[in-house]
Amino acid sequence: MWQWFHKLGSPKWFFGIATRFMPWLLAGGLLLLAAGLVWGLAFAPKDYLQGNSYRIIFIHVPSAFLAQSIYISMAVAAVVTLVWRMKLADVFVKAIAPVGLLFTFLALFTGAVWGKPTWGTWWVWDARLTSMLILLFLYGGVIALDRAINDEKSAARAVAVLVLVGVVNIPIIKYSVDWWNTLHQPATFKLTEKPSMPMEMWVPLLLSVLGLYLLFGWLACIRMKTEILIREQRTRWVKDMVLAGRK
């Protein structure tokens, strides 16, 4: 167990594993996402209440899922950074924060465009929407704080603390639709319960959620590889690898 843990912390080992998995993540992610979106756009039945505008769900829900999952994974990595000082955990946080920022923005944007025909307004200061906006600022804060501190180790620790403080926002996002009387509808997609929507809508949504998770995996791998290359460029193994790639 501990040996495995140490291996996982080794940038060189991660580099090799990531390189091997990346083509599968990319191909699987693109395939599932394309299948889910085409199915959702053209073949899924129309919603009897919202009409065709509900088709935005096939990108809105996966983006919102990713926005929150990425933050939770960053919080786990932040604990690892603070407790075990594992370098790879900090590389992970730094590499995926911009990805989380993008998905949070996409969830907010698609939500606003969906809100116009459904609620009659682009934006309301509703608990769900406001807590998502705070998540966007948290991602922005993490990126800005990391850039503001030059020393790698201090930056890692400061960013980890900020990430952990912000994690309080995650349950607020999740339960906002139950705790407060919000305009936002309650969760329509849960993996743990029987779907509340017809199968012809649920399956394409599941496909696009899975596809986007795989694409996130690919993005995390390539961005972590970049970060490792920048940090470890003076080490022996990077030198050997680079020279081997030359021939």
Added chain:
Amino acid sequence: MAFDSFSAFIAMEGHGPYVWVCYAVFTVLLAGLMIWSVKRNQSALEDCQRRHDAESRASVTAPGKAAASFTRVEIPQD
């Protein structure tokens, strides 16, 4: 198909603009992030290669030379 014709698919009974704007922004931003990440990775790799090429050239031209050199700097004392 949930639609009778291609034009009905584009129009989506008046909801077309909303749906298509969302899908367009999603696709452009996601593809943009992916392409940017690939480019950044490539340029990081090229930087490494350039650095190591320069280092190996330096060691080839001066085989017997030490890795670091120390130059005495004369500082006027007055």
